[in-house]
Amino acid sequence: xxxxxxxxxxxxxxxxxxxxxxxxxxxxxxxxxxxxxxxxxxxxxxxxxxxxxxxxxxxxxxxxxxxxxxxxxxxxxxxxxxxxxxxxxxxxxxxxxxxxxxxxxxxxxxxxxxxxxxxxxxxxxxxxxxxxxxxxxxxxxxxxxxxxxxxxxxxxxxxxxxxxxxxxxxxxxxxxxxxxxxxxxxxxxxxxxxxxxxxxxxxxxxxxxxxxxxxxxxxxxxxxxxxxxxxxxxxxxxxxxxxxxxxxxxxxxxxxxxxxxxxxxxxxxxxxxxxxxxxxxxxxxxxxxxxxxxxxxxxxxxxxxxxxxxxxxxxxxxxxxxxxxxxxxxxxxxxxxxxxxxxxxxxxxxxxxxxxxxxxxxxxxxxxxxxxxxxxxxxxxxxxxxxxxxxxxxxxxxxxxxxxxxxxxxxxxxxxxxxxxxxxxxxxxxxxxxxxxxxxxxxxxxx
Numbered sequence: 001x002x003x004x005x006x007x008x009x010x011x012x013x014x015x016x017x018x019x020x021x022x023x024x025x026x027x028x029x030x031x032x033x034x035x036x037x038x039x040x041x042x043x044x045x046x047x048x049x050x051x052x053x054x055x056x057x058x059x060x061x062x063x064x065x066x067x068x069x070x071x072x073x074x075x076x077x078x079x080x081x082x083x084x085x086x087x088x089x090x091x092x093x094x095x096x097x098x099x100x101x102x103x104x105x106x107x108x109x110x111x112x113x114x115x116x117x118x119x120x121x122x123x124x125x126x127x128x129x130x131x132x133x134x135x136x137x138x139x140x141x142x143x144x145x146x147x148x149x150x151x152x153x154x155x156x157x158x159x160x161x162x163x164x165x166x167x168x169x170x171x172x173x174x175x176x177x178x179x180x181x182x183x184x185x186x187x188x189x190x191x192x193x194x195x196x197x198x199x200x201x202x203x204x205x206x207x208x209x210x211x212x213x214x215x216x217x218x219x220x221x222x223x224x225x226x227x228x229x230x231x232x233x234x235x236x237x238x239x240x241x242x243x244x245x246x247x248x249x250x251x252x253x254x255x256x257x258x259x260x261x262x263x264x265x266x267x268x269x270x271x272x273x274x275x276x277x278x279x280x281x282x283x284x285x286x287x288x289x290x291x292x293x294x295x296x297x298x299x300x301x302x303x304x305x306x307x308x309x310x311x312x313x314x315x316x317x318x319x320x321x322x323x324x325x326x327x328x329x330x331x332x333x334x335x336x337x338x339x340x341x342x343x344x345x346x347x348x349x350x351x352x353x354x355x356x357x358x359x360x361x362x363x364x365x366x367x368x369x370x371x372x373x374x375x376x377x378x379x380x381x382x383x384x385x386x387x388x389x390x391x392x393x394x395x396x397x398x399x400x401x402x403x404x405x406x407x408x409x410x411x412x413x414x415x416x417x418x419x420x421x422x423x424x425x426x427x428x429x430x431x432x433x434x435x436x437x438x439x440x441x442x443x444x445x446x447x
Contacts, residue, residue, distance in 0.1 A: 002072075003072045004030075005022070006024060007023060009150075009151055011147040025072060045061060045062075046060040046141075048060060048148060052077055053074050054074060056068075060148060063144075064140035065143075065144060066148050068151065079150075079151075079152075082178065083117050084398065087190075100194070100227075100229030100230030100331070101229060102174050103169060103172060103173070104169065107158075109169055109389070111150045111155065113392050113397075114171060114392055115171040115175075115178050116175045116189060118176075119190045119191070120190040121192060122192070124259060124260065125193065126195070126196075126230050126231050127194070127262050127265055128195075128227050128232050129196070129264075130264065131199045131200065132202045132203060132277040132279065133145050137161055137202050138164060138201075145199070149170070150170070156170065156198055158198040160201070160223065162200060162201065162202060162212055162220070167222070173230065174194060174230075176190045177196075177197040179197045180272070188272055191258065191259065194230045200278060204276055206279070207280050208281065214288065224288070228330040232264070233262055235261075235262075235263035236264050237263045237265070238254060238261075241266035241281055242268050242276055243279060248276035251268075251269070254269075254271070266278055309354060311351050311352065311353060313352075314346045314350040314351075316348050316366075320340075320346060327355050331343060334354065337353045367444045369436050369440070370439075375408055375413075377408060378408070384407065385406045386444050387434070388400065391419060392404065399411040399414040400415070413432035416438065417432035419438070420438055425441075
């Protein structure tokens with residue numbers, strides 16, 4: 001009789017790791033009972049098979065925990081660290097860096113925030129890819145599904161629950177996810193200037209956009225604003241998402257379209273992949289039409305659907321992408337509205353026209369410099385956690401084996417030194433301790 005190892009995974013929001021509690025072994029009879037209970041509509045349990053480990057499966061729970069069952073004789077499964085490097089280098093003259101925000105304001109952070117790396121083809125247009133989790137939505141499946149995606153190493157950048165409007169991130173939007181299969185040697189997760197992937201809680205057979213009203217979902221609107229800030233146009237280059245598995249097979253997955261056209265794609269439309277999610281979602285909702293012409297939708301006014309504008313005064317540490325996100329518009333729209341010749345250079349006190357529909361957004365906030373003597377062994381502070389997360393976002397987190405966390409460690413110091421060495425203006429201060437110049441360059445968000 002087959003024996004199974006049993007464990008419980010928990011991914012508490014704000015804790016940048018997955019906590020696993022091993023519970024011992026059970027026999028086949030117990031597993032059969034677990035599967036039978038999960039098959040009951042009222043059980044609050046849902047079975048998902050492990051995609052890469054024969055015989056293993058997980059139980060999504062509506063209380064947020066994930067039960068894991070693995071046959072004792074199953075081959076080892078490991079989630080390997082992501083490759084931080086692109087197949088093409090910046091030395092080849094390709095554009096690097098994304099134009100939009102790395103994080104969505106208010107998103108719950110899951111895992112170590114290090115799931116991918118630089119894009120392979122940053123000269124190609126940006127795109128978004130929509131998935132469904134093939135699971136229930138609502139309750140606390142948001143957390144148990146996050147634990148499952150981490151367990152099997154298939155994290156997108158974003159997870160979204162259309163019932164509760166909860167949104168989470170496994171990594172920054174300007175780096176790759178890992179929810180797509182490769183297309184031969186081509187790494188589909190790293191296609192384009194950006195490839196923002198979203199796992200939406202729901203099932204392809206019952207499109208989640210039915211009865212969904214974006215007006216009641218502020219986090220969903222933030223997600224779309226972030227996509228538009230990255231330059232993703234409000235288009236479906238491969239057509240509307242297929243309504244069935246058969247339709248997905250019939251439509252095919254055109255490589256030329258995927259590799260050359262920016263916009264929104266269904267998981268079903270990506271070459272090298274065989275799923276048909278997210279189903280026939282309403283393209284009037286996903287992504288709908290932007291309220292400004294800079295989004296790539298080809299319609300609407302440049303000021304949020306109205307001719308009215310208001311004025312925003314640039315503050316220290318502001319970027320155009322952060323301002324665009326705060327006003328639910330795009331970098332392109334602000335450039336056009338203000339006639340900016342160099343959008344990468346903003347001056348403190350500079351006046352910008354912004355859409356009048358959101359006249360009082362929260363200005364981007366950064367942690368003030370905590371002082372010369374703040375960073376030393378024994379220091380415990382949420383500011384250090386915020387610093388570590390910022391380093392990861394900027395691509396300087398390679399010395400972390402866990403965390404980042406609130407304790408000042410040698411890993412923090414080494415990552416800060418790497419950041420300092422990467423900038424000509426900071427190399428003279430490359431001791432791993434943030435001084436005023438380093439801190440100003442880091443732009444650490446308020447914790």
